[in-house]
Amino acid sequence: MISIFPSLLNGTVITLKLLISSMFFGLLIGLFFAILRINNNPLINKFAYGYSYFFRGTPLLVQLYLIYYGLANIEFLRNSFLWVVIREPYWCAIIAFSLNTGAYTSEILRSAFQTIKEGYIEAAQSLGVSKKITFYKIQIPIAIKQSLPAYGNEIILMLKGTSLASVITIMDLMGEARKVNVLTFKPFEAFITAGIIYLFLTFIIHNIVKNLEKKYGFQT
Amino acid sequence: MELLSFGDTGWGDELFFATLMTIAVSIAAMAIGFVFALIFTPLKLSKNKTLNVIGNCYTTIIRGVPELLVIYLLFFGGTGAVMYVASIFGYDGYIEINAFITGALAIGIISGAYSTEVFRGAILSIDKGQFEASQVLGIKKSIQFYKVILPQMLRLSIPNLSNVWQITLKDTSLISVTGLVEIMRQSYIAAGSTRDPLFFYSVAAALYLVLTFFSMKIINKLEVRFNKGY
Numbered sequence: 001m002i003s004i005f006p007s008l009l010n011g012t013v014i015t016l017k018l019l020i021s022s023m024f025f026g027l028l029i030g031l032f033f034a035i036l037r038i039n040n041n042p043l044i045n046k047f048a049y050g051y052s053y054f055f056r057g058t059p060l061l062v063q064l065y066l067i068y069y070g071l072a073n074i075e076f077l078r079n080s081f082l083w084v085v086i087r088e089p090y091w092c093a094i095i096a097f098s099l100n101t102g103a104y105t106s107e108i109l110r111s112a113f114q115t116i117k118e119g120y121i122e123a124a125q126s127l128g129v130s131k132k133i134t135f136y137k138i139q140i141p142i143a144i145k146q147s148l149p150a151y152g153n154e155i156i157l158m159l160k161g162t163s164l165a166s167v168i169t170i171m172d173l174m175g176e177a178r179k180v181n182v183l184t185f186k187p188f189e190a191f192i193t194a195g196i197i198y199l200f201l202t203f204i205i206h207n208i209v210k211n212l213e214k215k216y217g218f219q220t
Numbered sequence: 221m222e223l224l225s226f227g228d229t230g231w232g233d234e235l236f237f238a239t240l241m242t243i244a245v246s247i248a249a250m251a252i253g254f255v256f257a258l259i260f261t262p263l264k265l266s267k268n269k270t271l272n273v274i275g276n277c278y279t280t281i282i283r284g285v286p287e288l289l290v291i292y293l294l295f296f297g298g299t300g301a302v303m304y305v306a307s308i309f310g311y312d313g314y315i316e317i318n319a320f321i322t323g324a325l326a327i328g329i330i331s332g333a334y335s336t337e338v339f340r341g342a343i344l345s346i347d348k349g350q351f352e353a354s355q356v357l358g359i360k361k362s363i364q365f366y367k368v369i370l371p372q373m374l375r376l377s378i379p380n381l382s383n384v385w386q387i388t389l390k391d392t393s394l395i396s397v398t399g400l401v402e403i404m405r406q407s408y409i410a411a412g413s414t415r416d417p418l419f420f421y422s423v424a425a426a427l428y429l430v431l432t433f434f435s436m437k438i439i440n441k442l443e444v445r446f447n448k449g450y
Contacts, residue, residue, distance in 0.1 A: 057432040058425040059393035069417035163286035187296035195285040202284040
């Protein structure tokens with residue numbers, strides 16, 4: 001029982017690395033597409049909607065396989081400098097997870113942008129604050145505050161999503177648990193221990209988000 | 221496009237049946253999930269502390285661990301558990317549980333946790349007056365549930381159940397790791413034998429999009445139907 005812990009902990013580190021990097025890139029992508037979504041130009045709007053529709057309407061596994069197995073099929077990508085990135089399963093996983101969580105994040109932020117009270121923007125306008133500063137200093141902070149609870153859920157969903165990395169040979173927590181199962185034929189020990197670690201991580205993330213909500217939370 | 225033709229040369233018919241399999245697993249999982257939800261929703265709403273803890277444990281644990289973990293646990297652990305039980309009764313041969321049953325059960329347990337939360341929210345949002353009025357009219361508890369609460373609960377939970385359905389539909393792709401031939405597994409096989417993963421995974425993505433698109437259409441119709449009186 002004790003002997004499986006070191007390998008599972010190694011896996012946990014990889015899981016956390018995957019989670020943190022994909023959440024970071026996902027937030028940037030999400031913010032970018034949320035801004036496109038509230039744009040008035042129908043073409044830009046449709047494009048951003050299509051992006052989020054595709055990534056929210058297909059399973060994460062399909063997206064992961066498309067990027068890991070599919071991109072390697074394109075000749076010019078294989079010859080370009082990008083090949084260094086897309087031949088590594090680790091980077092493929094990060095790309096797939098970031099694009100996936102980016103789609104969900106863009107929806108969360110969009111609804112947050114749209115529920116900002118007109119009064120804030122009008123107040124800023126009447127004070128002579130420029131449009132750009134209103135956006136960066138008023139709209140974005142309010143949107144981020146308002147979307148904290150939904151974003152917390154998204155982090156937990158993504159933590160569970162990172163377990164898919166194990167199917168493309170990454171030794172994350174799930175991958176290590178699978179290895180333990182194969183080596184020892186003790187599925188219950190391997191998977192239940194991994195499950196407890198996942199629950200523990202979920203619990204920590206839940207509490208961090210709850211504290212952030214208390215600190216920066218925003219009652220409207 | 222030749223790759224998608226029906227018959228021996230193309231993968232069209234294989235993918236078509238794989239899509240039917242995905243739909244079948246999703247529906248079976250959703251139904252199993254409802255059974256779980258109908259058991260655990262009363263537990264979560266119960267005033268008894270112990271029952272409450274049991275209900276909360278189910279939803280918290282299932283929603284806190286990866287879906288893949290539940291599937292692996294049932295797939296690898298389930299066979300062992302069944303064989304252990306069989307060995308008590310004196311059967312020592314190898315027993316393999318059907319991948320469809322394991323998969324539907326695993327996804328059903330997961331979707332049940334989400335459905336439980338949806339039903340709980342729906343019951344809590346039913347007006348207190350409805351319970352009181354039916355009590356005043358002297359309606360029996362069981363009839364009150366079936367004739368007063370259940371119809372309202374279903375109406376209120378349709379929008380959220382459509383989310384659960386989408387999650388369930390997408391989760392079925394994970395069963396492919398256990399070898400059940402649904403969209404994902406079939407694309408994997410096709411991609412492997414034709415060496416064209418980009419094409420077949422794009423087809424898989426398109427099939428999932430079509431499924432989510434049409435199920436949304438159907439659910440929207442249902443929503444309109446159930447909201448008729450409002």
